[in-house]
Amino acid sequence: MQETGRGTETAAERAVPRSVAVLGLGNMGTALADALLTAGHRVTVWNRTAARTAGPAERGAAVAATVEAAAEAADLVIVCVRDYPAVGELLDRAGPALEGRTVLNVTNGSPAEGRSMAGRAAALGAGYLDCGVMAVPAMIGSPEALLLCSGSEAAYASWRDVLGALGRGSYLGEDPGLAPLADLALLTGMYGMLGGFLHAAALVRSAGASVGEFTTDQLVPWLRAIAGILPGMAAQVDSGDYTATGSDLAMQVSHDAIGDVSRAQGVGTELFDPLLGLMRRRVADGHGNEDLAGVVELLHRR
Structure with missing residues (x-):
């Protein structure tokens, strides 16, 4: 398992600007775009609702009118949307524009969906990394944000510097399904802890404390x-x-x-x-x- 993060890569690596597109500007997608801009990367954004692009644009991002144009403007295409069917739709819309690029999918889903999406990306001539983002948006850009990645090892090695701008990267292996599985396993542990807290809180409150x-x-x-x-x-x-x-x-x-x-x-x-x-x-x-x-x-x- 390889890790990257702001405490591990060199200042020279962090200073090299890369071209990155972010597709999907919900709270997490916007946080990813902002962290990339802060790190000095060339960022292009696209969102289904164009109004969501205003904030990143004010902070220096280029705005693409179409998914295809966003992919053409970048070497790394980060997809942060609702679910894997929505990811697949965006890959189809980008089409040949993805050839020679790397898709970094940070959408939550299953191991089977991760493997299927890797195949769809490969059919379009793109490298693929599935990435579980273990963080809330406010944590993005800090070492506390953990990015669990699986898929193409060559793609991971090529984009370690960009991952370092987002948080602490961890490479799990070539199987694209490993990151989604680890993501869900970590969430399971989290929900178990939170469930215990809720029961404990109810007990304490029942006593008026x-x-x-x-x-x-x-x-x-x-x-x-x-x-x-x-x-x-x-x-x-x-x-x-x-x-x-x-x-x-x-x-x-x-x-x-x-x-x-x-x-x-x-x-x-x-x-x-x-x-x-x-x-x-x-x-x-x-x-x-x-x-x-x-x-x-x-x-x-x-």
């Missing part, structure tokens, strides 16, 4: 500390050895304290119940002496 103080003083430090166990759990998943090193599953499901207290406080348990149900199933299957990581076998069997 300040959710803000609880989050800042207790929850965030606790989550930072507990995140340290994840590499160990990952090693168990990779090895298949779930031997308990602390509280085993049988002990953890011996009673439903979280559910009992939640219900007593008038808090719904819809977010926690699915995990508890999986833990109980694993114990019922004879794996009560395992760590929590063993539950992964109920989600995906080897």
